[in-house]
Amino acid sequence: MSINRREFLKLAGTSTLIGLTGISAVEEILKGNAEASVLPSPAALTAKRWAMVIDINKIGTKEEYEKITQACHSIHNVPDIGNKKDEVKWIWQEDYEHSFPGISDEFVPDHIKHKPFLLLCNHCAKPPCVRVCPTKATFKRPDGIVVMDYHRCIGCRFCMAACPYGARSFNWRDPRPFVKETNPEFPTRTKGVVEKCTFCSERLAKGLKPACVEASNGALIFGDLEDPNSEVRKVLSTKYTLRRKPEIGTGPSVYYVIGGNEHAG
Amino acid sequence: MLDKALTGSKRYWTWIIILLGIIGAGVISYLRQFDYGLGVTGMSRDVSWGFYISQFTFLVGVAASAVMLVIPYYLHDYKKYGKIVILGEFLAIAAVTMCVLFIFVDLGQPMRVMNVILHPTPNSILFWDAMVLNGYLFINLIVGWVTLTSDRKGMPPPNWIKFFIYLSIPWAVSIHTVTAFLYAGLPGRHFWLTAVMAARFLASAFASGPALLILLCLIVRRVSKFDPGYEAIQSLGKTVTYAMFANVFLLGLEFFTAFYSQIPGHMHPFVYLYAGLEGHGKLVPLMWASSILAIVALIMLVNPNIRKKEGMLAFACVMVFISLWIDKGFGLVVGGFVPNMFERVTEYWPTLPETLITLGVWAIGFLILTVLYKIAIAIREQTASWPELH
Amino acid sequence: MYNGGKIIVGIAIFVGLFVFPIFYNMGKPSAMPEPKLDTPVINQLDEKRCVESADYMRANHMQLLDEWRDSVLRDGNFVYESSNGKKYVMSLQNTCMHCHSNKKEFCDSCHTYANVKPYCWSCHLESKEKAL
Known part of the structure; x- marks a missing residue:
């Protein structure tokens, strides 16, 4: 009896193994059949670490701010739900005091104090959101961009608790009815997943700069932080800039030019 | 042994039907949430965790508290706990089940929950929390079932179970430490962001869990012929007292650091919770209620003459439990989100569907607890006349 | 039989539930689906070939899409070089649906038949050209 059982277990084990490897062998054959390969896009813009410099002095009117936000939100099918509770946003405006809590001074020139800053995901060098995600649904690409895999997100919102910049939005409800005009080239999101700015990774692949940069008339500068000759590095070496909450060590990649036009040039 | 849960008095079945009714309301609300999304809750972009996660956090503590019976009984051979250690283990099973359910109902994409296993991510504390919670559930199921089965047969439990019993001790500490690490x-x-978070979690757990256990023991004595024993309950009362003092002490440390340092970011959540910030103060009455209940309960508990009266002890335990539930099952999570990352205030309050789902999960927990306790009690009543086993 | 009546009723309920799906689906049309390739873009193609052979696609399109997704989103590789050397941008919305602009007659016809409900479309948009 005991031998019989042992034999049976052996047999069962072996056949399971064969079954498992058999399946993967079939998969291999199918793959081999296709003889396909994947390549990066030849036109893609590449960098070691993408970064952005925002010079709000170069953004004049309310319309110009709107244009930048709209450029992003319209191509990415970001819904306008119209209430603060369910709000989804990738790039938005916030005043100086609340953009830089802890380091904002009371006595600063009016053009800084009352001018809206543009806030978006900082694409941190050490992103806490990536550290906490239990499924690798949010992760950092080799070029420094922190992106979301909406297919994998389980909607636990740990990343929202972890993000020190309030850059992440959750789809508390189906966003589709709130996307006025959908861009047919880009997906929407579904209820129950987290989303945020992607530094327009889909545009970079086509050789285009981020939509907000394109719409900003030079107020937003985008480039490789690790290339000393890049435009962002040139601005950073000539103008005084701030980053949001640098003291917590996340290494944000979005810089804000502080100071007026007197420094320009 | 499950058959023992299928026979009971009218009172037993009434209680089961009440629980099933609450569960039904919860399930209906959950279906609504499943269809519409988490927008049915009071959570928002700014307060992105709410009731569900705070209940989860609170109940991890209740689950971990079984160790307050296991250590004295198995490590120090404190015989008085022999009869009730099973009540602690079964409470842990019910509490961990609720924890898992609360995480589940909090997910925006519940159908993808297996992604946590399919794409294991060791750098995520949530991944570890899922591991230790399921492990703890498994350990307590094994230990509870095996020891109870042996008891029924009038035999000492098999030796191999000792491994799981000893394992359950560090494991209980781990579940609450890992849960604290989610935040800390x-x-x-x-x-x-405070190093004493895990310590405070454990202290509050070892107060709230045994407080609930005392209440459960008193109920068990009233509804059955099984007496958990006066001395066992008194010993648990001492545990509650010490742990509650430790908890209040650790909370005091938080206050000191925040207000002596005068760092605005550290003070603001406390100001919001206890005094209101920028005209917003929805949680202020609750947090003060929690503080007052804690102080009154401590005054009662620390006085042996009061503590020794079971009625008064029960009263104090109710206060401890409510106080800690407010503190950890509500304030802790909300305080982390208010003010938000821009130092602005967005308040949170649970909605009706959210409350019903929460009650539904609690009811599922109590249903499991009732069934498990029914079995344990039936066996205890059977073996009450038998001589001591150990 | 002890408690015979109850047992027989129990068995009857069990059998009833067990065979319910068979009776439920009985008499429903189960004609083989024929996914339609009749779209303006496909009609203009010289060689009517998908990114891989039709056989391969029929059997493996889901794995292919799975790989495409991970490749684009996670590895940043946007271009697919097919086994016949042709290159395509890997995009469900912009490549697949560009040709297969008839989601209802193409995708849904099989998916409905097989009762699979891929959640692609809760995010990805159907082609607007379906109106044509």
Whole structure:
């Protein structure tokens, strides 16, 4: 009896193994059949670490701010739900005091104090959101961009608790009815997943700069932080800039030019 | 043994039907949430965790508290706990089940929950929390079932179970430590970024869990012929007292650091919770209620003459439990999100569907607890006349 | 039989539930689906070939899409070089649906038949050209 059982277990084990490897062998054959390969896009813009410099002095009117936000939100099918509770946003405006809590001074020139800053995901060098995600649904690409895999997100919102910049939005409800005009080239999101700015990774692949940069008339500068000759590095070496909450060590990649036009040039 | 849960008095079945009714309301609300999304709750972009996660956090503590019976009984051979250690283990099973359910109902994409296993991510504390919670559930199921089965047969439990019993001790500490690490490692959330978080969690757990257990023991004595024993209950009362003092002490440390340092970011969540910030103060009455209940309960508990009266002890335990539930099952999570990352205030309050789902999960927990306790009690009543086993 | 009546009723309920799906689906049309390739873009193609052979696609399109997704989103590789050397941008919305602009007659016809409900479309948009 005991031998019989042992034999049976052996047999069962072996056949399971064969079954498992058999399946993967079939998969291999199918793959081999296709003889396909994947390549990066030849036109893609590449960098070691993408970064952005925002010079709000170069953004004049309310319309110009709107244009930048709209450029992003319209191509990415970001819904306008119209209430603060369910709000989804990738790039938005916030005043100086609340953009830089802890380091904002009371006595600063009016053009800084009352001018809206543009806030978006900082694409941190050490992103806490990536550290906490239990499924690798949010992760950092080799070029420094922190992106979301909406297919994998389980909607636990740990990343929202972890993000020190309030850059992440959750789809508390189906966003589709709130996307006025959908861009047919880009997906929407579904209820129950987290989303945020992607530094327009889909545009970079086509050789285009981020939509907000394109719409900003030079107020937003985008480039490789690790290339000393890049435009962002040139601005950073000539103008005084701030980053949001640098003291917590996340290494944000979005810089804000502080100071007026007197420094320009 | 499950058959023992199928026979009971009218009172037993009434209680089961009440629980099933609450569960039904919860399930209907959950279906609504499943269809519409988490927008049915009071959570928002700014307060992105709410009731569900705070209940989860609170109940991890209740689950971990079984160790307060296991250590004295198995490590120090404190015989008085022999009869009730099973009640602690079964409470842990019910509490961990609720924890898992609360995480589940909090997910925006519940159908993808297996992604946590399919794409294991060791750098995520949530991944570890899922591991230790399921492990703890498994350990307590094994230990509870095996020891109870042996008891029924009038035999000492098999030796191999000792391994799981000893394992359950560090494991209980781990579940609450890991749960504290969910919060205590996030840069930018001043209220949570504190090294004493895990210690405070354990202290509050060892007060709230045994407090509930005392109440459960008193109920068990009233509804059955099984007496958990006066001395066992008194010993648990001492545990509650010490742990509650430790908890209040650790909370005091938080206050000191925040207000003596005068760092605005550290003070603001406390100001919001206890005094209101920028005209917003929805949680202020609750937090003060929690503080007052804690102080009154401690005054009662620390006085042996009061503590020794079971009625008064029960009263104090109710206060401890409510106080800690407010503190950890509500304030802790909300305080981390208010003010938000821009130092602005967005308040949170649970909605009706959210409350019904929460009650539904609690009812599922109590249903499991009732069934498990029914079995344990039936066996205890059977063996009450038998001589001591150990 | 002890408690015979109850047992027989129990068995009857069990059998009833067990065979319910068979009776439920009985008499429903189960004609083989024929996914339609009749779209303006496909009609203009010289060689009517998908990114891989039709056989391969029929059997493996889901794995292919799975790989495409991970490749684009996670590895940043946007271009697919097919086994016949042709290159395509890997995009469900912009490549697949560009040709297969008839989601209802193409995708849904099989998916409905097989009762699979891929959640692609809760995010990805159907082609607008379906109106044509």
